[in-house]
Amino acid sequence: MALAVQAAGALLSAAPVLVAAAATGFAADLALHRWRPDLAAVLGRLHAGTSVRQAVRDLLLLAGLIRIEEQDQESRYLALLCGLLLFHALHVLCQACALAVRRSRTLPVVTRNIDATALRLSSAPPALLTSRPEQRLLVFGLPSTAGMLTTAATGSAGWAAAGIAAAVLLAAVGTGMLLWRLLPSHRPVTGEQALQWMESWLAEYRPTVGMYFSGGRSSAYQANMWLDPLARLDGRPLIVLRERFMVHHIASTDVPVICLPKVADLMRLEHSTLKVLIHPSNSGRTSQVLRIPTIKHAFVNHGESDKLSSCNPYAKAYDEVWVAGPAARHRYALADVGVDDRDVREIGRPQLDGIRPAAGRPCGPYTTVLYAPTWEGWDADPGNTSVIAAGENIVRALLADPGVRLLYRPHPLTGTVDAGAAAADARIRQLIREARALRAAQHRGEPLALPEAAELALRTAELDRLTAPSCRRGADDVERMLVRTVPEPGRAAAVAAATAAWETAYWASIPAWEHRIVTGTRPDVYACFDVAHLLISDVSSVISDYLASGKPYAVANTGGLTEEDFRAAFPTVRAGAVLTPDARGIPDLLESVRHPGLDPFTDARAELGLHLLGPSSPPSTVRFGDAVRALCVRADEHRAGAAARTVPFIPAQREAGSALDNGTFQD
Missing domain, CATH: 3.40.50.2000 (Glycogen Phosphorylase B;)
Incomplete structure (x- = not known):
């Protein structure tokens, strides 16, 4: 609508209409990307994206200026037109450089809580340059739009020239920053080097048990509920993810996190010391990790209920199914989905060990x-x-x-x-x-609960500080980079204490x-x-x-x-x-x-x-640890058996007239 009104203003040589419509359209575009990115994406699929809208807006402004100013229009506005074309050409070049930079920095592994300084990774470029092209166009194009609007209002072409020049300069600087990142001396390590570093780290860390998780952002809670039980296990636990974005949806934990999106890279875990992986949920990518024969897999689920999903036939793909109590064991038996009762182990619910039991009827009026x-x-x-x-x-x-x-x-x-x-x-x-x-x-x-509100604000700030990402870069960019973080021992304990204090303050403030x-x-x-x-x-x-x-x-x-x-x-x-x-x-x-x-x-x-x-004694945390150790023993036995069954191949030498020709081996 704003573009249609702007076109009418240009045709009618109505400067107020032209200025108002162009300014409204530009502000609407900024608001669209700020508050309605879904609608902006729909317009892009209709081939009416920000680049098209901005180009049309600029050309309509220039056409309006030409009609409003009749004197020397050919010589005066030809330079402005060339400047606009140069700006949009630089925008295309900048986007091409951004794609090249993103591709060069997209490594096959993403980590958290692991010291990756050995890779000598540089800080990521601003997200505006690398992953937000439509917003970049609006920000860099703001001076040209403002200059032409001012020219339409005042009649002085100098404002348009200055604005377009500033926009061209911004686009050139942004493109130069990205080209500098593409120089050989500033490129990050190769994908193979990153994987070799990961294998070296695994050999040094020597993990024995891990949690495997794959899913969407809304399903992160399924993995997060197992973080504390995993962290309390003896040994060196590990979290294995498949989606890059999930790295920052995993809650605060001291447990090292590695994300391996490609199946071929995931298979490198076969040569690690990992013995057991627990699985809080089923997903399409779960079948890929189940191919690793050296690792035993246990399905722990993210919750148990009487619904059919709690006894999914997929569970028979795991080595063991760990359930809370006898009810789930009975549920699998009744469902008859192929899960052997000998593979079902009752471990309770470790997450519930901290829940306070009932303390009688409600106290107070509510x-x-x-x-x-x-x-x-x-x-x-x-x-x-x-x-x-x-x-x-x-x-x-x-x-x-x-x-x-x-x-x-x-x-x-x-x-x-x-x-x-x-x-x-x-x-x-x-x-x-x-x-x-x-x-x-x-x-x-x-009276207002001002002290309680102040305490909540203090606790919220402390918790936000502890749980904020440790690297300063855009979320879009982080999803594609190997995150350069140094582990902070005790951070999870600090987060747990801060969370408990926050919860106390939260309920007190209400x-x-x-x-x-x-x-x-x-x-x-x-x-x-x-x-x-x-x-x-x-x-x-x-x-x-x-x-x-x-x-x-x-x-x-x-x-x-x-x-x-x-x-x-x-x-x-x-x-x-x-x-x-x-x-x-x-x-x-x-x-x-x-x-x-x-x-x-x-x-x-x-x-x-x-x-x-199940019973409250021994606690679920203890039973969970016992189950992990028992399955690790099974993994060791499997590896030992596999090694014993492997006979090195020694090629036999043929001799003329030997028994090999008759199908028998010679001593």
């Missing part, structure tokens, strides 16, 4: 309810998530109770498959925001009556467990994990089953209340939480917790 529904899943089963069919009813019923403080924590993948789930989630959030605003108005006369929508990485779901008096969820691993607290829970039944059939189909439900989509049982449920004598599931929860999570 009952904190955590509503943590799962997502819709891939199979469109209406029983997967309660968000669509029951979420709004559950939230309205909870908000109607003046003694409830609601924490809403939706699954990170909610709405990624079903647009109806995304819409329902948005409506639930709006209900909570309105209820929070209403309560804030009711408590307006209360009034006891305030409803909250909890998203993001902090506070995590386990921190919400500690402050909640009641959990409402769906059939998911959240229920199994929450049982470690011993506190009441309820499950939404949105699959159309009767309560009897629902409890029979999903054993994790048997120690909790069942909610129908209309949420009629919420008032009675809240009463049973506030008055433990009315709670009919106290004993059943303890029994179910033992069935799902």
